[in-house]
Amino acid sequence: MLDVIIKGGTVVDGSGSEPFAADVGIRDGKVVSVGRVDDPSEVSIEADGSIVSPGFIDTHSHSDFVLPANPWSEGKVMQGVTTEVVGNCGMSAAPVKPERLGLFKSYVAFLCEEGLRWDWEGFGEYLDRLQERGTAVNVAALVGHNTVRTMVMGFEEREASTEELEEMKALVSRCMEEGAFGLSSGLIYAPGIYASTSEIVELCKVVSARGGIYSTHVRGEGEKLIDSIAEAIRIGKEAQVPVQVSHLKASGRSNWGKVSGALKMVDEANGVGLDVTFDAYPYTAGMTTMTAFLPHWALEGGVEGLMGRLKDPRVRGKMASEIRGGFQDLAKDLVSDGGRSVTIAQCKTERNKKLEGMTLFEASKLRGKDAVEAVLEILEEEEAEVSIISFSMCEEDVKAALVHPRGMVGTDSIDLSRGRPHPRAYGTYPRMLARYVREEKLLSLQDAVRKMTSMPARKLGLKDRGLLRPGYCADLVVFRMDEVEDSASFDDPRKFPRGIEYVFVNGNIAVERGKFLRKLHGKILRKFPSAS
Ligand SMILES: [Zn+2]
Structure with a gap:
């Protein structure tokens, strides 16, 4: 007996291979069968004319300061996201020390949801809090370099001493032991901006030893873009760590067109055996x-x-x-x-x-x-x-990044109950599918889905997510390729997309016939399952 059967859909399995007609059977949170499935099932969903794919993995999210106070991620789930990678751009919600918390909180206040209680110190403790309260999506967390540097050195513009560097390394190591997927940096933000390349290299060696990745908001995304990509690649080489360049872009009118040079460097790095990938969002405006x-x-x-x-x-x-x-x-x-x-x-x-x-x-x-x-x-x-x-980017650069074979898709978003979000918090994935796959035909559907699913899963080391195959977790999206469309705009940013019919998180229905069900079926993922 199955829990759910999705009948008659076209499966795009996340690997990049051709779509094929198949039913999908789900039991106990896992995909158990893909093909002709006739077993009896508690729930049967007709997906005739729809695409069935793995749930989207948002490689770049800033929800860490939201989830403990508001676990719903409604804007994400409604666009098909089933896993969020948080802790980006150097800013993670943990680890924190009581004596530095005030300093840190005032700086990240623009990212924090009302009522955030900060009732954790260690990284593992933060993940435990999330797990206890529940989340609608799965969460994979990075530890932020800015957070770690603030806890050890405050907001001081200087090099770290040997003792301080050792303390930062110990903190990062502990976070990795407690389930972090890697280290992120935000080298345009204080206090990360005060750090030398060698400081990051030393911290990344710790990450590398524990199988993590280095995700970086590089030191400059405009005039200094090329030098900054070179720095990211150098860090990857010297620390022997896989690199993920965050929201790759060329910012500022005088720098438009520079993305092609950056992509060439990414290709060259991979050519000599380094693992350098990136993510991008399908908009010409950023938020900060x-x-x-x-x-x-x-x-x-x-x-x-x-x-x-x-x-x-x-x-x-x-x-x-x-x-x-x-x-x-x-x-x-x-x-x-x-x-x-x-x-x-x-x-x-x-x-x-x-x-x-x-x-x-x-x-x-x-x-x-x-x-x-x-x-x-x-x-x-x-x-x-x-x-x-x-509005600092040009469309040509955005497209070049989105179609590049080493590029993934991330929202870079945060959605607070106050203010206005960037529409990417509600529209990124449908926009990629509608605008760049269906309308402009810049890439195939299977290629786009691969960038949203198996690529990030592989980079993070998520062995049972990102593909629609028997044995994999049943994080799934059912959508209409002829209807899918982002509706959120800069003037009206909180509009849900069209065409997303069903979303499953760990085998549970999270979106049903386009309606959000307000359920907390997400799991807090840890790089080392033994730590959970
Ligand atoms: Zn960033």
Whole structure:
């Protein structure tokens, strides 16, 4: 007796091979049969004319600061995501130390869901909390370098001492023992930005020894893109660690077209035997913290340090003049278009909620200031807790990354109960299928599905997910290829997609006839199952 049978669908099994007609039988959370299945079943689903594929694995999510307070991941599940990889861009919710927690919390406040309790310290303890409360999706977590550096050194702009490096290595090692899938870095964000390449290499050696990966938001995604990809590859080579470049892109108008050079380097690295892959999202806008406009030194000492500097007219003037001088790509675009390509996504205070959805240009006009002064003023009023959406990429670069054979798909998203999310939190996977597979025919359906399923599973070392085969976990999506479409837009970002009919998480129905069932069927995955 089966639990579920999905009858008459077209299976795209995640391996990249041709679609084929088959029924799928599910029992005890696993796929047990693929082919002609006639066994009796508790539930029978007609999938005639629909595609049946493995559930999508979101290689790049920032839900770690949301899930302990809001476990539903509704926007993800409704687009077919069954596993989220969290802890990206150097920022993980664990490990934390009580004496550094305040400093850390103020910096990551823009990522945190209301009511987040921070009732953990160690990495394993964080995973335990998630497991106890339940999650709608499976979760695989990376440990963030920024988190680890903050716990050991605070927000200090300097090299780590030998003792500090040893302490960071010990922390990373412990996280790996407790179930982390690898280390992430965010080398444009404080305090990761203060770290040398060799610091990352040393930490990655620890990760490599324990079979993990290195996932990196590289040091520069614009003018410094090529050097930054070179740094990521060097780290992979010196530490002998598999590399995942996060949200590969060329940011800033003067850098458009540079993605092809970066992809060439990825190819060359693989050519000499390194394991270098990446993820990308199908949008020309990114989302980040407004502090990303600031020079490095402005964030020394964290948000408190920044607030002190903003109150000192001389230092504030220095900050403004560096931004006006276009010291990096975001700053350059801000100066050249006065903030027309940046919208404000989320503010902390009630008085500035009205800015959400406005461009920085509009916000600065409202204040009678130029865009640079408006940025500093808003950061001060919001105690740095502001998110922005920046239309900084070109379509050609986005497409080049999405179709490249080493590229996977990740949302890079966060969806809080306040503010406005980036529409990628609701539309990434349907958009990839609708726009780039069905409409533009840039890649085949089976290739797109492979990028969303078995590629990330293999990279992470998830041995029983990412393929639709007997013995694999029954994380599945049933969708209409003729109807699938993202509906979320920048103006209306919380719209669910069309065409996703069923989603299964560990054999349980999570979406039924397009309706979210609000069930917590996810598992907290650990790199070493023995630790759970
Ligand atoms: Zn990032």
